[in-house]
Amino acid sequence: MSLERTLHHFPLDPASRQVRLVLGEKRLPFTDVVVRYWEGPRDFTALNPSGLTPVLVETQGGRSLTICENRAILEHLEEQVPEPSLLGREPEERAEARRLLEWFDRKFNFEVNGLLLHEKMERRVLGLGAPDLGALRRGREALRAHLVYIEGLLEARDWLAGRRLSLADFAAAAHLSVIDYFGDVPWRDFPSAKTWYMKLKSRPCFRPILADRWPGLAPAAFYDDLDF
């Protein structure tokens, strides 16, 4: 009996994008269901009490397993589909990949996306009016500080966590790709980060992300350009 996967997600949610990228990288087909999570639909909060995307449902032979929250899904996929490994085999690699997962999901998310995406995206979908320019400026400053950090890592390493592509790269790319949808990543000032993002953008797993379009929010001109 084959295992079928359904991903409940929101296209411009960085946490959802991490899971879409990893499912793509592991070549695991899935059905996708778009959730307007800010409306708190009842069938979705019954699936995940926190009301947050993403949620992965795996069904096999009449039994189903519901996995809520991106970190839980990423760890589950590593355990169930170990190849290609995106955490690495050595404790050092795994610790570094997970340190950076936390970095992007907590620190980057709080300092950058909590401002930039809130102002650029959530205000639109929630109908809260024009963005707060001060918050946008603080978000852009924090983004530059994070790009300096990423640039430093990539001057010494092939990929963010070391010599191998890992969950850290997909977490970072997922967060940055949503900002890039709005054209707000100053790539030209960060050549190593730009080369790294070009490599990721060219991978087959990235294609569905580049094809995302949300009604009323057109992406920036270079969003889906592999040679930006």
Add this chain to the structure above:
Amino acid sequence: MSLERTLHHFPLDPASRQVRLVLGEKRLPFTDVVVRYWEGPRDFTALNPSGLTPVLVETQGGRSLTICENRAILEHLEEQVPEPSLLGREPEERAEARRLLEWFDRKFNFEVNGLLLHEKMERRVLGLGAPDLGALRRGREALRAHLVYIEGLLEARDWLAGRRLSLADFAAAAHLSVIDYFGDVPWRDFPSAKTWYMKLKSRPCFRPILADRWPGLAPAAFYDDLDF
């Protein structure tokens, strides 16, 4: 060659407490180093660029491995010291424990501790003056909502994630125990949660937590009482 562990932590930090509880539950001895993380000491930010506790350093035969951030440490300990298992063996158990880890580290932390601990503890250690009463009230309301959720889980289950003690229990207890230090958990209104917390408090791994005292911040009367 024996493996030696050093934990860099702050006694009233819920993320640090999770790791201390799990090290205790797995009976892994460690040296502890208290970090005044809010002062951003250079030797600590060299260890963890995010500046956050906890950090675990494992040394064996002249080699050392640094593991930053609580989730990375918890997953590492599960992998390296699988017994007793605190994630469970089945994908269902692991998914549920990790869903709740995320619940406490993100949702509970944001809605409750971001207010209550900020007002009661961080303002003191940072010298920011008296607590904001409105923030305290909102934090206490959110705490009650979370206790309703915990109570509901425990009416149907022995432990938070199901039939077995898991990382979810230690995460929840770590967060609640810091609030309990300040005497702010309304246990009497939540009998199942109270019984669950009594069971945890009685475990040997909890003893060091109950012995914590921070200068100038005395704990509430029942903080270290097993029969509260």
